[in-house]
Amino acid sequence: MSGRTGRRRQTAVAATALVVALAGCSGQAVGGDGASVVATTTVLGDVARRVADCGGLDVTTLMPIGADPHGYAPSAAELSTLVRADLVVANGLGLEESLASALDSARQDGATVLEVAPLLDPIPMVDAHGDTGEADAHDHGALDPHVWLDVARMAEAARLIGAELAAVTGDDALVACGDRVADDLLATDAEVREILAAVPPESRLLITDHAAFGYFARTYDFEVLGVVVPGGSTLAEPSSAELAGLAQIIRDTGVRAIFANKADTTALVDALAAEVGQVEVVELYVGTLGPEGSGAEDYATMMLTNARLIAAALSE
Numbered sequence: 389m390s391g392r393t394g395r396r397r398q399t400a401v402a403a404t405a406l407v408v409a410l411a412g413c414s415g416q417a418v419g420g421d422g423a424s425v426v427a428t429t430t431v432l433g434d435v436a437r438r439v440a441d442c443g444g445l446d447v448t449t450l451m452p453i454g455a456d457p458h459g460y461a462p463s464a465a466e467l468s469t470l471v472r473a474d475l476v477v478a479n480g481l482g483l484e485e486s487l488a489s490a491l492d493s494a495r496q497d498g499a500t501v502l503e504v505a506p507l508l509d510p511i512p513m514v515d516a517h518g519d520t521g522e523a524d525a526h527d528h529g530a531l532d533p534h535v536w537l538d539v540a541r542m543a544e545a546a547r548l549i550g551a552e553l554a555a556v557t558g559d560d561a562l563v564a565c566g567d568r569v570a571d572d573l574l575a576t577d578a579e580v581r582e583i584l585a586a587v588p589p590e591s592r593l594l595i596t597d598h599a600a601f602g603y604f605a606r607t608y609d610f611e612v613l614g615v616v617v618p619g620g621s622t623l624a625e626p627s628s629a630e631l632a633g634l635a636q637i638i639r640d641t642g643v644r645a646i647f648a649n650k651a652d653t654t655a656l657v658d659a660l661a662a663e664v665g666q667v668e669v670v671e672l673y674v675g676t677l678g679p680e681g682s683g684a685e686d687y688a689t690m691m692l693t694n695a696r697l698i699a700a701a702l703s704e
């Protein structure tokens with residue numbers, strides 16, 4: 389993993405030509421107030437902020453609330469923030485599809501890029517009907533990026549972020565900050581399990597808008613019956629044969645809910661539900677936190693809200 393500390397070179401990023409060199413600076417010491425920490429997704433931004441807060445650091449979150457991380461394209465100003473960071477906390481495994489070259493630029497410019505998903509015991513992408521995603525395997529990698537839907541994995545991510553912040557700043561107290569946030573998240577994980585315990589074994593079946601629930605299903609004991617959008621991203625489109633197959637699965641199994649994604653409400657999900665009938669479309673917080681008042685303002689409440697919505701939809 390990337391553990392190097394370093395002074396970043398203040399150079400223009402030729403590849404994008406979007407960033408100009410800061411005049412007169414030949415190097416910037418990291419650490420203390422000067423450490424610039426950027427997280428890509430709102431979920432990682434929240435977890436990193438909790439760790440950093442405890443050590444008196446700020447975190448800038450790149451993506452806005454409501455952005456779909458698969459499709460999010462940063463502005464020039466956001467790219468500039470990213471490549472100038474000392475530490476970038478990213479998900480990795482192909483989640484941030486439009487940020488790949490910017491993350492490379494940040495690395496080349498001396499930033500430490502901590503991609504958490506590859507370090508969290510990633511599992512293979514499982515697509516509809518248990519097949520491994522094939523068409524998009526090249527683009528998204530064969531491993532599933534949606535690690536944050538397992539809260540215990542994110543507890544481990546908090547530890548990793550604390551250790552990396554300590555390495556970048558030289559402030560060892562940040563390691564304990566990471567551990568503290570990890571312990572809080574493990575308590576959240578236990579709460580999620582308690583909420584989901586209401587779902588009877590025979591109802592632990594998920595149909596979702598895209599293949600985001602592999603980790604969730606594995607850790608909380610559900611089965612993913614099918615997904616509407618294939619390939620592990622929200623950006624692909626299903627064939628009519630795939631949709632017909634999914635409609636058949638819904639009829640055969642009698643599942644009563646399709647779980648959609650607030651950040652990317654797809655008309656396909658509604659169309660499928662309308663065609664099959666007798667299924668409820670339940671929107672979950674999948675790729676992004678929700679706005680104030682949504683019950684998903686931070687990562688822990690987002691997962692508790694998801695658990696309640698799933699439990700309500702699948703329990704009688």
Ligand SMILES: [Zn+2]
Nearest residue numbers: 600620621622
């Ligand atoms: Zn996704």
